[in-house]
Amino acid sequence: xxxxxxxxxxxxxxxxxxxxxxxxxxxxxxxxxxxxxxxxxxxxxxxxxxxxxxxxxxxxxxxxxxxxxxxxxxxxxxxxxxxxxxxxxxxxxxxxxxxxxxxxxxxxxxxxxxxxxxxxxxxxxxxxxxxxxxxxxxxxxxxxxxxxxxxxxxxxxxxxxxxxxxxxxxxxxxxxxxxxxxxxxxxxxxxxxxxxxxxxxxxxxxxxxxxxxxxxxxxxxxxxxxxxxxxxxxxxxxxxxxxxxxxxxxxxxxxxxxxxxxxxxxxxxxxxxxxxxxxxxxxxxxxxxxxxxxxxxxxxxxxxxxxxxxxxxxxxxxxxxxxxxxxxxxxxxxxxxxxxxxxxxxxxxxxxxxxxxxxxxxxxxxxxxxxxxxxxxxxxxxxxxxxxxxxxxxxxxxxxxxxxxxxxxxxxxxxxxxxxxxxxxxxxxx
Numbered sequence: 001x002x003x004x005x006x007x008x009x010x011x012x013x014x015x016x017x018x019x020x021x022x023x024x025x026x027x028x029x030x031x032x033x034x035x036x037x038x039x040x041x042x043x044x045x046x047x048x049x050x051x052x053x054x055x056x057x058x059x060x061x062x063x064x065x066x067x068x069x070x071x072x073x074x075x076x077x078x079x080x081x082x083x084x085x086x087x088x089x090x091x092x093x094x095x096x097x098x099x100x101x102x103x104x105x106x107x108x109x110x111x112x113x114x115x116x117x118x119x120x121x122x123x124x125x126x127x128x129x130x131x132x133x134x135x136x137x138x139x140x141x142x143x144x145x146x147x148x149x150x151x152x153x154x155x156x157x158x159x160x161x162x163x164x165x166x167x168x169x170x171x172x173x174x175x176x177x178x179x180x181x182x183x184x185x186x187x188x189x190x191x192x193x194x195x196x197x198x199x200x201x202x203x204x205x206x207x208x209x210x211x212x213x214x215x216x217x218x219x220x221x222x223x224x225x226x227x228x229x230x231x232x233x234x235x236x237x238x239x240x241x242x243x244x245x246x247x248x249x250x251x252x253x254x255x256x257x258x259x260x261x262x263x264x265x266x267x268x269x270x271x272x273x274x275x276x277x278x279x280x281x282x283x284x285x286x287x288x289x290x291x292x293x294x295x296x297x298x299x300x301x302x303x304x305x306x307x308x309x310x311x312x313x314x315x316x317x318x319x320x321x322x323x324x325x326x327x328x329x330x331x332x333x334x335x336x337x338x339x340x341x342x343x344x345x346x347x348x349x350x351x352x353x354x355x356x357x358x359x360x361x362x363x364x365x366x367x368x369x370x371x372x373x374x375x376x377x378x379x380x381x382x383x384x385x386x387x388x389x390x391x392x393x394x395x396x397x398x399x400x401x402x403x404x405x406x407x408x409x410x411x412x413x414x415x416x417x418x419x420x421x422x423x424x425x426x427x428x429x430x
Contacts, residue, residue: 004298005260005269008065008165009287010276013043016283017053017064022420023284023380024291027063028053029097031276032087035068035080042276047083051090063094069119071100081110088114095139108137115139120167125151127158134162141165142272145172146323149259149266156267163269168256169286169311170274172322255311255319257293258303263324281347281366284422285310288380313345313424344428348375351421352408360392360410363423369409370401378422386413 011017011028020028030053033042044050050066057064066087072080080103088111098104099119107114117140118124118133125144133141140163143152156164256263260271271294273286289310296304311319319342320328349363363369371391377384390412393399402409 003269005264005271005294006063007287007290007294008270008272009283010170010273010278011044011053011064011283012276012278014049014053014056016043016276016280018056019280019284019420019422020287021057021060021062023287024294025062025287027065027094027270028057029065029067029272029276031067032083034076034083035070035072035103047087047090050087050093054091054093065095065097065117066093067097067119068103069097069099069121071121072103077102077106081106084111084114097142104136104138117163117165118142120144127155130155130159130162134159139163140270142167145254148326149262149324152263152268153266160267164267165270165272166256166263166268167254167274167322168260168263168271169290170254170278171317172251172254172320252318252320253316254322255316256321256324257290257307257311259321259324260290260293260297261303264297279347279366280350281422281424282314284378284420285313288378309344312342315343318342344426345376345424346427348423348425351377351417351423354413354416355410356416359412359414361413361417362408362410364408365402365404365406367404367425368401369411369423371399373425375423375425377417378424379417380420384417388412 006026007024008027008029009020009025011020011030017028017030030044030050031042032050033045036042044053054064068080070076084107093114095115095117096107097117097119098107099121104116107116116138118138120142122129122133122142123144123146124130124133124141125147130141141155142165143155145167152164152166155162254274263271271290273290275282275286289307293303293307296302296307322328347366348369349365349367351361352364353362354360355362369375369388369391371388374385374387377386388411391399391402392410393402394406394408396410399409
């Protein structure tokens with residue numbers, strides 16, 4: 001019997017990793033800043049932090065994959081083997097996620113015992129490439145985002161001994177699986193070195209040559225504007241904007257929760273979620289949604305649309321199924337805004353402790369909370385509605401409202417919900 005696929009969640013820091021495991025992840029991936037594509041907003045800057053994360057995961061019987069998938073310049077090569085040796089002296093990851101052939105060669109020469117997974121940055125799209133990497137000693141391929149389920153199945157049939165991992169949720173880059181130079185061009189931050197500024201999500205304005213200055217109020221375009229390539233005079237790409245601006249490169253987000261069965265049948269052994277820079281709330285809700293869907297799949301139950309409740313409870317740009325069923329075309333773009341327009345819940349707080357004597361929950365606040373308002377307490381296995389009856393500030397003073405800028409507060413609550421609990425507020429009905 002084929003083993004059930006793993007749920008692989010992002011871990012931007014130690015807290016996010018713990019919530020990912022609590023809400024259903026089988027494994028996480030984390031980056032080492034100097035050699036991964038998340039140099040900023042990375043909570044694993046020190047060797048000891050990586051070692052602590054791996055130790056915590058292994059105590060739970062879970063896995064940690066360390067990402068070292070940059071395309072490095074010469075200046076980074078001398079320190080690579082030194083860093084790996086220092087890390088391996090403290091701990092051993094379950095695998096390394098890599099993309100650069102040179103770094104892979106160095107890893108295999110100096111540390112031949114280490115397991116290597118080929119990053120999505122390698123843009124593996126066909127079984128010939130998979131066979132090549134298999135000969136190079138790679139144990140798993142993270143297939144390109146620009147691939148269909150049919151193509152994944154063909155790869156699996158041609159290379160049945162190769163593990164295949166596929167992204168099933170998260171942001172989609174407008175470039176081939178992240179090989180993008182827009183950030184480098186506009187802000188001198190190279191996405192291939194781990195410092196992408198997400199320039200494809202920015203708002204752009206269209207101007208005539210003589211009118212390149214910021215307007216104090218929106219001025220509608222009175223003429224039509226197009227891009228035309230000289231060899232294709234009949235193919236015109238319209239440039240347009242409204243009062244919100246123009247978002248020509250802003251892709252919708254990937255959501256393949258309803259396609260997990262087909263992906264498993266095609267040979268995928270690891271379902272991967274994007275988002276090391278996303279919030280703890282995002283990690284918890286998405287992990288729980290996919291865990292429930294995967295548990296249904298394992299027991300033969302059909303997909304339950306109610307699992308989408310947690311999906312839509314997080315910030316998103318609208319969802320598509322990526323390239324799993326072919327090129328989505330215009331449907332794959334969100335032209336009006338790069339902000340979330342579809343979230344049904346607002347994140348409110350994380351529960352950080354419980355005072356049993358006073359029956360109070362200690363909260364780390366993300367958004368305002370007030371007396372008389374009904375909220376939802378989310379636990380790994382269930383949800384519970386409750387109304388705030390008493391609210392206290394950091395010093396214990398009774399208050400009616402605590403703003404999101406305050407670091408913590410207390411609320412009256414009859415029981416300890418445990419170490420992993422999230423509070424959210426419904427803003428739309430699912």
